[in-house]
Amino acid sequence: MRTSGHTGEAAPRPAPHIARGTGWWGMLLLQLVLVSMLAALLFSYFYLRDGFDTWPPAPAPAPALGLTAVATGLLVLSAVPVAAVHLAARAGRSDGRGPAALAAALALGAAFLAVQFADYSANDIDPQRDVYGSLFLALAGFHHVNAVLALLGLGVVLLRVRSGGMRPREQEMVVTAAHYWYFVVWSWIVVAATLYLAPRFW
Amino acid sequence: MTTLQDPPATEDRLAATWATQPGAAGWFTALNHKQVAQRFLVTAFVFFGLGGIQSVLMRWQLGSAESTFLDAQTYNELFTMHGTTMMFLFAVPVGEAFAMYFLPLMLGTRDLPFPRLTAFGWYIYVLGGIFLYSSFLFGQVPDGGWFAYTPLTGPEYSPSSSIDFWLLGVTFVEIATIAGAIELVVLILRYRAPGMKISQMPLLAWNVLVTGIAVIFAFPPLVVASVLLELDRKVGTHFYDPAAGGESLLWQHLFWFFGHPEVYIILLPGLGIVSTIVPVFARSRIVGYSLIAVSTVAIGILSFGVWVHHMFTTGIPQLGLAFFSVASLFIPIPSAIQISAWIATIWQGRAVWKTPMMYVVGFIVIFVLGGVTGVMVASVPFDTQAHDSYFVVAHFHYVLIGGILFPVLAAVHFWMPKITGRLLDERLGTIGFWLTFIGFNVTFFPLHITGLQGMPRRLYTYAESTGWELTQAIATWGTVVLTLGLLMTLGNVVHSARYGERAGDDPWGGETLDWYATSPPPAYNFRGIPEVASRSPLWDTRPFRPRYDPATWQDELREPRAPVRQVVLTSVLDAAPEELVTLPQKSWWPLVMAVALTVALIGTMIDVYPLALTGVLAAVVTGVAWIWDRQDQR
Numbered sequence: 001m002r003t004s005g006h007t008g009e010a011a012p013r014p015a016p017h018i019a020r021g022t023g024w025w026g027m028l029l030l031q032l033v034l035v036s037m038l039a040a041l042l043f044s045y046f047y048l049r050d051g052f053d054t055w056p057p058a059p060a061p062a063p064a065l066g067l068t069a070v071a072t073g074l075l076v077l078s079a080v081p082v083a084a085v086h087l088a089a090r091a092g093r094s095d096g097r098g099p100a101a102l103a104a105a106l107a108l109g110a111a112f113l114a115v116q117f118a119d120y121s122a123n124d125i126d127p128q129r130d131v132y133g134s135l136f137l138a139l140a141g142f143h144h145v146n147a148v149l150a151l152l153g154l155g156v157v158l159l160r161v162r163s164g165g166m167r168p169r170e171q172e173m174v175v176t177a178a179h180y181w182y183f184v185v186w187s188w189i190v191v192a193a194t195l196y197l198a199p200r201f202w
Numbered sequence: 203m204t205t206l207q208d209p210p211a212t213e214d215r216l217a218a219t220w221a222t223q224p225g226a227a228g229w230f231t232a233l234n235h236k237q238v239a240q241r242f243l244v245t246a247f248v249f250f251g252l253g254g255i256q257s258v259l260m261r262w263q264l265g266s267a268e269s270t271f272l273d274a275q276t277y278n279e280l281f282t283m284h285g286t287t288m289m290f291l292f293a294v295p296v297g298e299a300f301a302m303y304f305l306p307l308m309l310g311t312r313d314l315p316f317p318r319l320t321a322f323g324w325y326i327y328v329l330g331g332i333f334l335y336s337s338f339l340f341g342q343v344p345d346g347g348w349f350a351y352t353p354l355t356g357p358e359y360s361p362s363s364s365i366d367f368w369l370l371g372v373t374f375v376e377i378a379t380i381a382g383a384i385e386l387v388v389l390i391l392r393y394r395a396p397g398m399k400i401s402q403m404p405l406l407a408w409n410v411l412v413t414g415i416a417v418i419f420a421f422p423p424l425v426v427a428s429v430l431l432e433l434d435r436k437v438g439t440h441f442y443d444p445a446a447g448g449e450s451l452l453w454q455h456l457f458w459f460f461g462h463p464e465v466y467i468i469l470l471p472g473l474g475i476v477s478t479i480v481p482v483f484a485r486s487r488i489v490g491y492s493l494i495a496v497s498t499v500a501i502g503i504l505s506f507g508v509w510v511h512h513m514f515t516t517g518i519p520q521l522g523l524a525f526f527s528v529a530s531l532f533i534p535i536p537s538a539i540q541i542s543a544w545i546a547t548i549w550q551g552r553a554v555w556k557t558p559m560m561y562v563v564g565f566i567v568i569f570v571l572g573g574v575t576g577v578m579v580a581s582v583p584f585d586t587q588a589h590d591s592y593f594v595v596a597h598f599h600y601v602l603i604g605g606i607l608f609p610v611l612a613a614v615h616f617w618m619p620k621i622t623g624r625l626l627d628e629r630l631g632t633i634g635f636w637l638t639f640i641g642f643n644v645t646f647f648p649l650h651i652t653g654l655q656g657m658p659r660r661l662y663t664y665a666e667s668t669g670w671e672l673t674q675a676i677a678t679w680g681t682v683v684l685t686l687g688l689l690m691t692l693g694n695v696v697h698s699a700r701y702g703e704r705a706g707d708d709p710w711g712g713e714t715l716d717w718y719a720t721s722p723p724p725a726y727n728f729r730g731i732p733e734v735a736s737r738s739p740l741w742d743t744r745p746f747r748p749r750y751d752p753a754t755w756q757d758e759l760r761e762p763r764a765p766v767r768q769v770v771l772t773s774v775l776d777a778a779p780e781e782l783v784t785l786p787q788k789s790w791w792p793l794v795m796a797v798a799l800t801v802a803l804i805g806t807m808i809d810v811y812p813l814a815l816t817g818v819l820a821a822v823v824t825g826v827a828w829i830w831d832r833q834d835q836r
Contacts, residue, residue, distance in 0.1 A: 021771075021781075021783070022315045022316070022388055022392060022771070022783070025315075025387075025388045025391065025392060026315070026316060026384060026388060029383075029384045029387055029418055030384065032415075032418050032419065033380055033384075033418050033421075033422050034422070036418065036419045036420075036421075036422035036423060037422040037423070037425065037426050039423075040422065040423035040426040040427070040456055041426055043455070043456075044426075044430070044441065044452055044456070047449070047452055047455065048441070048447060048448060048449060048452065051447060051449060052447060057447060127433075127437065127438075127439050128437070128438040128439065128440075129446075130440060130446045130447050131439075131440040131441060131443070131446055131447035131448045132447065133439075134433070134439035134441055134446075134448070135441075137433070137439065138430060138433070138439075138441070142426075149825075152822065152825070152826065153829070156826055156829050156830060160830070169832075173829070
């Protein structure tokens, strides 16, 4: 336990502990909010799916996996540069490669979204036809809104780090944005498993 | 010798740094927790007044058989708006508002952790409320009940925009509630005074911590449910449309997965207020602190396992009925532990019968009665009989008015001297209490009987031959008394704010750090941050003299070296001081963000999608500016 000035000794001001700042806590709680939303959507998906004998209901075909496998790979890959920047920021290092890594993550994230949108028309997803399409819209839409917001966050961090380097404020921003991005990555694995794999097994 | 609260010899940089700018610009950019929480409190009570007026109109209608005072449609609108207002716009925000004002004081810190989020929360709360109420201007008042069941609220049966007002307005208010919950949880975990271990923090903090976590898990599913219904209505999806594979019961599951924790989200801050007031007026430390804290957590957890007890008559499987019935029957155990602890505390001490204490005891009486009927409706056979009748109306008014209104009124009498620096009139307070207590019971007790006689909820009128007129008329006269009592409290508050007797810093001999601050507290709350080492810091040594060690971080907090707003972060469990952090001073972004989102909301409402898109893009740009531009230095 780090104590300072508490037991009477005149201790120096403790070093900033960026990894667990209030920004980290705020992001943790925001993620719990998002997890709760995701759980409500998953509940809706399986609750409504339970009312059908065949899933997806005709005329929708079982969703093809090719494009989404590529997109998922890109998204998982994007976590690597984000994690590199995150670890560097947490250690207080500023080695100059941060902006490049963030730009790579942005490109991978944008590519993921582009491939996914191509997939929806290829898989003939129509939210207005029946509840299957509606659920597709709800789950994928929830994920993509978060992905866009997290990409914007990474973009802001990129500009800040490029112009000002890694000061305490940027450090906290990197930690916060990185954790948001990890949520985008892992929640996609859950969403994709539900939308693309569940119809094949149940 | 210098102590923590002595003003400095030189120029007062601390006061200057924490002062809100004068003028309208200062008002719109203010971030201080007390200023914003005061707005929350006033707004919540205004909505309480509106909801109250609606209930008086409904009671007048029901006071006599075959009354033509209101028509059926108006009655539907009134009960919808009454329930929505009281649940979403009053009961939840008022608990958060008290917590936002008093927890930073009780925990010995200077502000909430995300000051701009505090301000943003109030803006969308008030804009969401105005949006919902603007439906009156367009004659499109929501009429689907406060729980907005589909298919009644779906596109087929509610083609007008009344339900859109409800869905969009309520979602705004929910976002405000979630933002407040995030603030309060981080506050309680990280902003406690040095030395205030988590096992020593005030019980109100335990209650608000559990409430905050419950909000974080319970409110998002309703946001999801509302968005899905809005998609059904605007985009033509089929989530709740059985014809295309959707299901109406899905709405009920999602709504009550929110709706039952919601009841405890309303109740828990009330229990925390009671746990705060009882020891002060019983002149005794609270009995069973740990048991109360543990049962608070237990209520929070159990509250997520009981939602289906609102759906016993929807034809769900027997096993589900049994599970949710048993889970509901567990709730009285932690509740009874708390009630026993309060009674034991009063018993152990020497009670001082001031108005706050009367409201607390009134709360215990009413809440126990509501609890007893709660145990009755938790049983499936009984509920099948009583469901949708006035028995349920009586039950939940006992629980909600007992559970939150009485503690809130106790809190008003307890803390108003801290907010205004002036005491409320004790005699008016006592009369107000008795009118409220008697009026409440005369209003709602007879409704149990009407309910058992078979009168369903939401009837706008009834035939004389039903025999319900007597109990309904008694209830209406009770409402008159209840209203008089509440108006007397209002008059007392308004009058005393101006002419009341000076309260001094600690009129009640308080236990917690809020009574160590001056009345009213300065913007920075405490000149020096007190270190504490027990649950009742103000009772250990009289007068309270916290440890002050110049040449440590305390010195920097007391006289900041730069014009920055500083607070000390402490560790989660032991509250060891870890870091001094600075907070933003003022910001336009919360207001701009709230307005941008409101533009998006209006665009969606009136189907002008370019307008909605403009609002969303403006919100995105504002979000970037919000992250980028933070003014920590004056």
